[in-house]
Amino acid sequence: MLGKGWFPDQHGGLDRYFRDLLEHQPEASGVVIGPATESPTRLVAVSRHEAPLPWRLIAFGMAAHRAARTATVVDAHFAPYAVIPLLSRRLRALPAVVHFQGPWADEHVAQGDGSALRHSVRRLLERTVYRRARRVIVLSSAFRRLLIERYSVSPWRIRVEPPGVDLERFSPGDRPRARDRLGVGSCSFVAVSVRRLVSRMGLDTLIDAWAQALPDLPPQARLLIAGDGPQRRELEQRIACNGLQESVRLLGHIDDDALVDLYRAADVGVVPTRSFEGFGLVVIEAAACGTPTIVTRVGGLPEAVAGLDQSLIIAAGDVQALAARLAQTARPGDLPTRAATRRFAEGHAWHHVVDRNRAVQREALAPAAAARRIRVVYLDHVAELSGGELALLRLVPHLDEVEPHFILAEDGTFADALVQAGMSTEVLPMAERARGLRKGSVTPRAVRFRVVAATLGYVLRLALHLRRLRPDLVHTNSLKAGVYGALAARLAGVPVVWHVRDRIETDYLPRAAVRMVRVMTRRLTAAVIANSHATMRTLEPVPRGVVIHSCVPEAPIATISRELCAPEPLMVGMIGRIAPWKGQDLFLRAFAEAFPDGGTRCVIVGAALFGEDDFEQELHDLARTLGLGSRIEFRGFRADIWPELARMDILVHASLIPEPFGQVVLEGMAARVAVVAGDAGGPAEIVDHDNNGLLYRMGDQAALAHSLRALAADSERRRRLVQGGLLTAAEYHPDIVAVRLQGLYRAVLDRGSMPARFAVS
Numbered sequence: 001m002l003g004k005g006w007f008p009d010q011h012g013g014l015d016r017y018f019r020d021l022l023e024h025q026p027e028a029s030g031v032v033i034g035p036a037t038e039s040p041t042r043l044v045a046v047s048r049h050e051a052p053l054p055w056r057l058i059a060f061g062m063a064a065h066r067a068a069r070t071a072t073v074v075d076a077h078f079a080p081y082a083v084i085p086l087l088s089r090r091l092r093a094l095p096a097v098v099h100f101q102g103p104w105a106d107e108h109v110a111q112g113d114g115s116a117l118r119h120s121v122r123r124l125l126e127r128t129v130y131r132r133a134r135r136v137i138v139l140s141s142a143f144r145r146l147l148i149e150r151y152s153v154s155p156w157r158i159r160v161e162p163p164g165v166d167l168e169r170f171s172p173g174d175r176p177r178a179r180d181r182l183g184v185g186s187c188s189f190v191a192v193s194v195r196r197l198v199s200r201m202g203l204d205t206l207i208d209a210w211a212q213a214l215p216d217l218p219p220q221a222r223l224l225i226a227g228d229g230p231q232r233r234e235l236e237q238r239i240a241c242n243g244l245q246e247s248v249r250l251l252g253h254i255d256d257d258a259l260v261d262l263y264r265a266a267d268v269g270v271v272p273t274r275s276f277e278g279f280g281l282v283v284i285e286a287a288a289c290g291t292p293t294i295v296t297r298v299g300g301l302p303e304a305v306a307g308l309d310q311s312l313i314i315a316a317g318d319v320q321a322l323a324a325r326l327a328q329t330a331r332p333g334d335l336p337t338r339a340a341t342r343r344f345a346e347g348h349a350w351h352h353v354v355d356r357n358r359a360v361q362r363e364a365l366a367p368a369a370a371a372r373r374i375r376v377v378y379l380d381h382v383a384e385l386s387g388g389e390l391a392l393l394r395l396v397p398h399l400d401e402v403e404p405h406f407i408l409a410e411d412g413t414f415a416d417a418l419v420q421a422g423m424s425t426e427v428l429p430m431a432e433r434a435r436g437l438r439k440g441s442v443t444p445r446a447v448r449f450r451v452v453a454a455t456l457g458y459v460l461r462l463a464l465h466l467r468r469l470r471p472d473l474v475h476t477n478s479l480k481a482g483v484y485g486a487l488a489a490r491l492a493g494v495p496v497v498w499h500v501r502d503r504i505e506t507d508y509l510p511r512a513a514v515r516m517v518r519v520m521t522r523r524l525t526a527a528v529i530a531n532s533h534a535t536m537r538t539l540e541p542v543p544r545g546v547v548i549h550s551c552v553p554e555a556p557i558a559t560i561s562r563e564l565c566a567p568e569p570l571m572v573g574m575i576g577r578i579a580p581w582k583g584q585d586l587f588l589r590a591f592a593e594a595f596p597d598g599g600t601r602c603v604i605v606g607a608a609l610f611g612e613d614d615f616e617q618e619l620h621d622l623a624r625t626l627g628l629g630s631r632i633e634f635r636g637f638r639a640d641i642w643p644e645l646a647r648m649d650i651l652v653h654a655s656l657i658p659e660p661f662g663q664v665v666l667e668g669m670a671a672r673v674a675v676v677a678g679d680a681g682g683p684a685e686i687v688d689h690d691n692n693g694l695l696y697r698m699g700d701q702a703a704l705a706h707s708l709r710a711l712a713a714d715s716e717r718r719r720r721l722v723q724g725g726l727l728t729a730a731e732y733h734p735d736i737v738a739v740r741l742q743g744l745y746r747a748v749l750d751r752g753s754m755p756a757r758f759a760v761s
Helices: 014-023 053-072 080-087 104-110 116-132 141-149 175-182 203-216 232-241 256-265 281-288 302-307 319-329 338-347 352-366 387-398 412-418 447-467 479-492 511-523 533-538 584-594 614-625 643-645 663-670 682-686 701-712 715-730 734-751
Strands: 030-032 041-049 073-077 096-100 135-138 158-160 189-196 222-226 248-252 268-271 293-296 374-380 402-408 425-428 475-476 496-500 525-531 544-547 571-575 601-605 632-636 650-653 674-678 694-696
Touching: 014 030, 014 352, 030 053, 041 053, 053 080, 053 338, 053 584, 053 601, 073 080, 080 096, 080 116, 080 412, 096 116, 104 116, 104 544, 116 141, 116 256, 135 141, 135 352, 141 158, 141 425, 141 584, 175 256, 189 203, 189 256, 189 281, 203 222, 203 232, 203 319, 203 682, 222 256, 232 248, 248 479, 256 281, 268 281, 268 319, 281 293, 281 302, 281 663, 293 302, 293 319, 302 412, 374 387, 374 447, 374 479, 374 734, 387 412, 387 734, 402 412, 402 447, 402 601, 412 425, 447 475, 447 479, 447 715, 475 479, 475 643, 475 734, 479 496, 479 511, 511 701, 525 734, 533 544, 533 643, 533 682, 571 584, 571 643, 584 614, 584 701, 650 663, 650 701, 663 674, 663 682, 674 682, 674 701, 674 715
Parallel strands: 030 041, 073 096, 096 135, 135 158, 189 222, 189 268, 222 248, 268 293, 374 402, 374 475, 402 425, 475 496, 496 525, 525 544, 571 601, 571 650, 601 632, 650 674, 674 694
Antiparallel strands: none
16 A cells, blocks of 8 residues: 555545555555654655655655565555656566546645646646556545546546545534533534634634624634644634634644544534545544534535435535525524434444455456446436436436446536536637537527537537447437537447437428437437437437336425315425426416415425526516415426425426426426326326326327316315326336336347337337
């Protein structure tokens, strides 16, 4: 094992991680730069951190060369020190596992080193080491993305393995005694932050937020900041300028015993990092002591708390958001309990981490012997978490035979959601003039040469990238991704599966675009998936086409229809992107006709995503014209739709043209809500009239109003439809849909392309 330094002689998280990993692997030996007090005999410490870099590198390389005599695998933790050993003859013959714990070169830039030459040299050293590795271990999916995008490391060689925590050293204890030892025994509320005092850690943001939150915190609230670094004087001045000398203390460097006391004493921890956070070891150390931590949406921090409480995640650098979250923590019941937080930390026990690291080392020793899953690259052009993207995000974690990698054409909430779900993700940016081309503009006269050139340029870039990645399959998930992805995959020699989630008809696309898509799906694909039979009929004839419906997960246990609990007031709602063809205006008129007065309420959940803001304003104006007043609520976009469904008794799907699938219909059924939908397109395949929902003549305001009145007047009928809907939703569970999709993948790979007789329904 090749490290950087030995904890606690070196105070970084990398050094602590290296020490813990070495101590839990008795079969391993190690090399670090000294000093290394209280280290085992199997660790060799050479030179000193104060020595000139060339001397350190030479001494480290010689020690690593000697240690390699009995080694079967190299486990490297710090690229600059590992580069010479990994290029030497003896160690080059051994398989290498390299741990990536941060972009070393970029961190120097963030700390103020503006030398382009030094940055280039550092980046070259890093690239050399990471490309030499047979496997690369990262602590979070966020750092996997960074490693892929900035260092061009193949996603198939990267393994995400979160760090461990010493559950005996970091454990719940006597909080009053810990507070007494820290001198805050009389304080009613204590927040702590353990950080190196450098700019990227965001401690200036924390101090400003504390100043704003202090009036809303309990009397004698205290903020304790442990750590040292070059920003100390600046932070002291900031504390003084805010008049916080009584409530904020900089503790400087503290030893391990004091660190445990700090975690035990705290009501909440805070990690306000701005950039380059691989995971946040302090988060699980604090959790092991029973203390939850507020973190920023940076690097691996959201992943570090995702299994505990999503409300602990806030935007980076946002003083107001952090101040508000700090103020909330003082409210009873706002934070996870100390017992629940400790249970969460127990999932990071070191024996689990060591077992997973050993498994990666075995992979590096014999990669050909490891059972390989199907390598699938998923392509999508959008950044927003829309219907098709949500459907794929829900399904992919259930594909146990697949090793997925996502390539998106722009960054945004979809990329963030994929990373937080643990998916291998990268963004290969497409020029806005090509990516932003509206479907209505796809005509020979409207498409400009610059757009065509930008698209073809992207196709070539993507094709070259696919040649480097060498996946088994490419799966395109959007209409635009299908066009450029099918061309790129054909150039790269990779079979492509085109997932069609849109009706390919002239009421949705220009005639030229309809012809183009139909020809491409027949000529360029190994298989075509349609999300409904209604969608497939718009593509026919497609000799290699199958229908695989989108999936819907089980609704969270807390999501129970209000109809089953409290019948009044009745709530009728719509969920989905706000757009003219989605029919929110029809819904409002039908609601006003069905319920001209009384207590029945309606809600519209969703926002205009693609330049349809004028229509959204028209809906607000229409609601006023109809006299809906306080009975209408516009909720805007909601990432989590289950709480919104929990408020509803009736869910309406009101599209004015046939919907390709209608995912929200299934979501409503899963959430125990009575569903009303138009009688065309995908929803008509899901809804069995009067058994699991009601169908009305699509676009007919009077018919929709009649259905709403009928359901509002008959609670027993609503209850019966809810029970039927639950049975229907179970048929679309992700595990069931995953089996169908993986069967298609196997058929394509076994035959090169899917034969016409292969059918999945």
